[in-house]
Amino acid sequence: MLYREAGDFKTGYRADGQTFPIRLDRWGYYILLAVAVLVVPFLINDYWANAVFVPFLIYAIAALGLNILTGYAGQVSLGTGGFMAVGAYAVYKLMTAFPDISIVIHILLAGGITAIVGMLFGLPSLRIKGFYLAVATLAAQFFLVWLFNKVPWFYNYSASGQITAPTRTVLGHAVTGPATSAPAKYLICLAFVLVLAWVARNLTRGTSGRKWMAIRDMDIAAEIIGVNPLTAKLSAFAASSFFVGIAGALLFSVYLGAAEVGEAFGINKSFLVLFMIIIGGLGSIFGSFAGAAFMVLLPVLLKNLLVGQLGWPTDLAAHIELMIVGALIVLFLIVEPHGLARLWALTKEKLRLWPFPH
Amino acid sequence: MIDQLIFSAEVFLNGLMTGVMYALVALGFVLIYKASGVFNYAQGVMALFAALTLVGIQQGQVPFVHLINAIFGTHVENFGWNVPSVLAIILTAGVMVLLAILIEKLVLQHLVGQEPIILFMATIGLAYFLEGFGDVMWGADIKTLDVGLPQGISDTVEAVTAEWVGYGFFIDRLDIWASIIAAILVAALVAFSQYTKQGRAMRAVADDHQAALSVGISLRFIWVMVWSIAGFVALVAGIMWGTKSGVQFSLSLIALKALPVLMLGGFTSIPGAIVGGLIIGVGEKLFEFWIGPLVGGATENWFAYVLALLFLVFRPQGLFGERIIERV
């Protein structure tokens, strides 16, 4: 019938370990990819790009990164905003210092720099655990924001300390700067998302991912079976920060175009990304996407619904929007603490058995 | 040189006072964490909500006035009475108890046995909700909170220090009051948990949920009670901080000032919150005084966390936290 494994006979380990074991899923995935790459760029306009798609894609990268650290390796971090700032400032310095080198390389380098910084701030995780670690990562958050605000070198000595992204091109199309078209913004982010999601998927199901999960489940036990906590934890911090750094670099250069560190990369960013992975599902690639979509779309949706459709005063709508978001978060946690990813998995289970559940 | 020393002493004293203000916020966190293992991020927003409610009751505001006017097209404004401070504080405490009951019924009850991070997230959701709710209920204006606490430089301290050390120290009278109130509050809390039946039950729950249940202690009652007490502590913190700079949205951000205190003192210890508050207060003020000018100032926000982090590296469970024992 429709959604069945019957007929999907596996003859090797490769087939057994594939990401989408059900043919329909696989097709769905390919169709989604085709729509994302071939259809959306022709339909997208400024509003859809800037209000929905670009932030969704960028936050999906950040959520993937944090999910590696928190969902797979079990280290709760509230420093995401700070690490995104590292990515943003790194790409800004690189863009302005080496204008002739491709922005893509700059963004990757920015991710690399963030990875190093992330490893540095990950060192305390060897001693500190749980909420103590979460609060400790706030030290990174506040220190990094202060640093970028204070040292003029980081913002090229501009009068106000704001950084503005100059125009850079990829294959002849502007991807940063004011003249960027909506499809260009969307496509550059999409390209990064596709590659990074693929990397994340393969990292987490490979050796490193298994080590991280062993550490997450019980670090002492993991150590006994031969997982080195030092390398496992630090590699988790590095991989996670690499993703987060790229998200920060894209957020600044492609999406915002200008940024002020305390405002754009404050503590709220850290919480927002943490929300995404918890609502989406800890330890799930799909969950990162679902959570990012949820947290990006919901406020826009509510705002347009309350102000646009119902015509409420904006302040009342904003306050009630806060209440609804808060209530929905609590509700979600009550209904399904393991997030949207788990909900999705349950639906799939049911679908497989439908219409003849046991 | 001698000047520097005198100034340092003044900064030190003020750091202690500020530390008490931080500890007041941290106290609420500790109470809830100890009894229910919930890291209650909403504590700051609860302080805001309590302060808003207090001012609202005091000044006779109509709750949800903006919403009512928007929906029914009326022009209701005010009840037009003023409630005395003491009565208003009691009424607000009642509202906080009601809030605790609702939180237990609607949120906590459904999340029993979940992982700590899920509970933590639920409290952030709660924080969002309360923030919007407080605004809808009482309006987003900046409100003046006045329950009769004095403010401004203490002349006595200035005169005495001027005589003894030759430089009049600055101590805010509000801070002195805050210290006194904090001391009373902690003493009351300790007495409550040591000498009353409910207090002992509370400690039993903090020690071991299962064992407490098996001897017939009602977990739900204890949780409501602890959240009510934390609500009251939030009210006290809200009054102090609200008197300082008006009641407004930013009041909820004091939670961020309390986190390093918690980390340093340990999540589970009431004395830890006080001592942690003092260390953080003094540490950040002295650092700002000595090192701040060299690096451009405004260091307090991050230094508090770095200081706490340094302590944690040596004592991963905080100064007074329960030792973390792991079994394989």
Next chain:
Amino acid sequence: MTKLRFAALVAAGLMAAAPALADLVVPNLSYRTGPYGANGTQYADGFNDYFTLLNERDGGIGGEKIQVPECETAYNTEKGVECYESTKGSGALIYNPLSTGITYQLIPKVSVDKIPLYTPGYGRTSAKNGKVFEWVFNAPANYWDGASVAIKYLLDENGGDLNGKKIALVYHNSAFGKEPIRTLQDLSAKHGFTLTEIPVDAPGQEQKSQWLQIRRDKPDYVIMYGWGVMNQAAIQEAANIRFPMENFIGIWWSGSEVDVTPVGAGANGYKALTFHGVGMDYPVYDDLKTHVIDAGKASQDGQHVGSVLYSRGLYAALVISEAIRKAQEIAGTSAINASQLRDGFEQLDITPERLAELGLPDFGPEIKMSCDNHGGSGMARMQQWDAEAGQWNLITEFTEPDQEILNPLILEDSEAYGAEAGITPRDC
């Protein structure tokens, strides 16, 4: 089926509702929530009410009704971008986001979309140079003007000599707060006062260190660039250490009722700059009362009418409406578009007579813009808080800033921006 309906609902919800295209659209990117909500809400009310007045009393401008769709930004840059994109499509003529952060974000965008950006008293100071910033206007005054006018005022108080005086700058540690530093440094070199910079990190409820330092150093004057809770906390701490309030001067963003009332009597005598009048002693308020407030059309029931920030929002709306009128005159059509409005701004000339005609005599300085000057004269005046009466009193006339210091700075900063963004300054 339900899924489909849900998807349709989601899609419908994501589409911003577009207003009718016939009117003149002036979006109001306001913030009534978040850490600065209390300030933003009053400004937004004034902005709304003035346009309501024009619509009700005059039937709009030149016969065209004005629509003011409001969009909540919560002072958050990302929401600001979302608001900009969602209102842009409806034929928005101009933006006034009341946030320096959002302004920086929008400057490159409006240059491409060719929509003017009006940032009175905030935003990017060097946008005064119209050769580089074609689409941005920041008349009547900017942050650097404010710093210079404050120093000028102090010069007047001290008989023209600030030599050896100590001035401390307490500032919000953000783009906004850092703006005046360079100006003040240059001014200190010129006039021989020493400048101490004291940053306060956002949000700034806890300023004990800063004010202990001020108490130790005993500066003669304190200038503050603050916003939000930082203002109340700073004024409270100043009152606590018994700093003489008349020597404490705030920028216009630190000089509204909400900043001083929580401090009570201690704030008496505190001074702040302003670039517009205060209070309700202006004829326009009679019209406002008849046509807007009593008609029940006031934004938020008119609870903030007459406050400083309300007046500022009203003033911003006034300048925009005058620019629209000018643009209609130049274009010869009442249904102008955004680039015609820019021309209107560049030739804007609000004379004192015109202000009196509008029912606001002596409310603001004369504004005369040109192709290269997008910032007007930069004049500002001083107001002082009377705690007992609970009102601000104007204590000086409009004063001109020290252009000799400011102009080179503006040229330098705008050219640096032009070079970085690849803009060749146009000829004027």
